[in-house]
Amino acid sequence: MLAGAACGSRLPESDFEERPPAPRGSRQGPPVRVGIITSATSPVGGSAFTGPRDGAEAYFDRLNDRGGVGGRKVEVHTCDDGGSGVGNNECVHQLLDEKKVVALVATTSLDYAGASRVSKAGVPDIGGQPIGSAYDTYPHLYGIYGSLAPRDGEPGWDGELYGGTEVYRYFKREHGARTAAVVSYNQAASAAYARLVKRGLEAEGYDVVTEQVDFALPNFRAVAADLKDRGVDLVFDALDTHGNAQLCKGMDDVGADITAKVTNVQNWSSTVAEDYKGAPRCRNALWATGSSRNYEDTDHPAVREFRDATKGAKVHSQWQLEGWAAAMWFTDAAKSCSAAGSDVTRGCVDRFMSRGEPYDARGLLLPVTYERRERPPKTRETCVSVARWRDGADSGGADGAGSADDEGWVTQGEMNRTCFDVPQLSYQP
Structure with a gap:
């Protein structure tokens, strides 16, 4: 830190991520990489945490069949952390440092030990399941149910959740x-x-x-x-x-x-x-x-689309639907980058996520809010x-x-x- 200060001010890496947009009408471009960390194997059981991953993958499969994001496919990289903190840190390293993913989506980890590393790297984690307190602790992490906490490195408000x-x-x-x-x-x-x-x-x-x-x-x-x-x-x-x-x-x-x-x-x-x-x-x-719409409510168009895309699945679950909603949330963020003439980068996706507007995934979720309130609501x-x-x-x-x-x-x-x-x-x- 002293060396950095001696060299003068330093801009965040996200400011160097923007690139000129591809020529209008071009359908070419590298895939948009996302990561999904799941405790697919854990002390709790082999299929306990896989629902959000399966729902997110189903959404991205359908998205890619329809052309992806601005003509770019979404390339999904999954990692099983085994339900341990060591495994979770290994997954974070693999996806952030080796695969260079733009974002994490539908994280479902028994021990999210790598959360601080994700936050420090400025990688948006979108629609994760709040099994622990990470989504009420760190910036750039956006759980599926929202948060009003300051997220300044300490859980909730002075270590208290509400x-x-x-x-x-x-x-x-x-x-x-x-x-x-x-x-x-x-x-x-x-x-x-x-x-x-x-x-x-x-x-x-x-x-x-x-x-x-x-x-x-x-x-x-x-x-x-x-x-x-x-x-x-x-x-x-x-x-x-x-x-x-x-x-x-x-x-x-x-x-x-x-x-x-x-x-x-x-x-x-x-x-x-x-x-x-x-x-x-x-x-x-x-x-x-x-906090999400019943996956059996096929009269609702957004639920019906989810069920149509997963009709071959042996099992349906609410966590699958929430994983689908998390993937939709990332996709809307990525599309906002393209619509603004920007590349799909970590910084651009995070700006969409932190804009302070409620999100309901076409009615699949009760409106999700992310704010930073100094005091908890009574x-x-x-x-x-x-x-x-x-x-x-x-x-x-x-x-x-x-x-x-x-x-x-x-x-x-x-x-x-x-x-x-x-x-x-x-x-x-």
């Missing part, structure tokens, strides 16, 4: 729920999320029961028995798909009768019938909440996307209603109108 109580308000208002349980692993990210859920439920007036299971050797049946004994009618979790399925099986085994088993966006997928095959009662009490109007799983007639459902074609996630209200002015509560990551 979340709203809109989900708990929804179930209280719509279903009269009063007693709720929160089940988590004894793992840092899971436990931190569970603490936030507990505080939110308490803020909304619930009686709260907390349960924690060992990540390596979980005893879900014992948890289920305790939930039954305590008369819990609403269950939240900070678990993966396998953990949710085992918890549900335990609840069916002990005869626990609940109003709703509420899960997160990671478990919002078409594999429910198979994953929860041993728990038909709990399966038909599954609800999922998130309250905020927040909307929520809600869906409930229903079995078809041939799937062994609890009620046997409908047909096999009816099986799937059923949207509960329009997400852009299911909104609440709720408190924002702090928690430590």
Whole structure:
């Protein structure tokens, strides 16, 4: 740093990235390189984190079939970090330094250890899943759900993150729920999320029961028995798909009768019938909440396009749809560069991302905002996307209603109108 100061001022590298545009009408040019880092293999399981990657790749495949960005193909480079910090740093080095990608898209990492290196290099990371606190910590990182934090190198505001109580308000208002349980692993990210859920439920007036299971050797049946004994009618979790399925099986085994088993966006997928095959009662009490439009809503044109492009996939999931939206977000940023007569560079893409305007991916996302507020908001109007799983007639459902074609996630209200002015509560990551 002293040597740099002695040599005078130094402009950021992004200022040297701009190049004269190709002649008008030219369809030639090198591919636009993007990177996708995924914990495709990890302690959580082989397919736990691959949904966003698959959705993004599907979007880029269709984009390239239609000519790419200004006639340039998008060249996708994927890297499996193995769910470790060491592996993540290796992926960051490979994609940024060796492949020279313009941006990262749909990052889904169990341990995003290389986040500070991505930020320092000025590489925009677009539409990643906020499994940790990186997207509320560093500039140039834009998670799929947005952030209002300063992002100055410290998580949130003075190390505190904030979340709203809109989900708990929804179930209280719509279903009269009063007693709720929160089940988590004894793992840092899971436990931190569970603490936030507990505080939110308490803020909304619930009686709260907390349960924690060992990540390596979980005893879900014992948890289920305790939930039954305590008369819990609403269950939240900070678990993966396998953990949710085992918890549900335990609840069916002990005869626990609940109003709703509420899960997160990671478990919002078409594999429910198979994953929860041993728990038909709990399966038909599954609800999922998130910030993106239900992938089953094929009446919506943007969802229909996603489903058409992925109709050959064996599995569909909400994370796939969000990966598709992340790729769309990058593409809109890249197109803005071309429209302005600029090359598609890291700096140009980042300017689009940081312009401060909400983004909704053609209606696939609740409007995503990235700001840098000095202080966290005390309250905020927040909307929520809600869906409930229903079995078809041939799937062994609890009620046997409908047909096999009816099986799937059923949207509960329009997400852009299911909104609440709720408190924002702090928690430590």
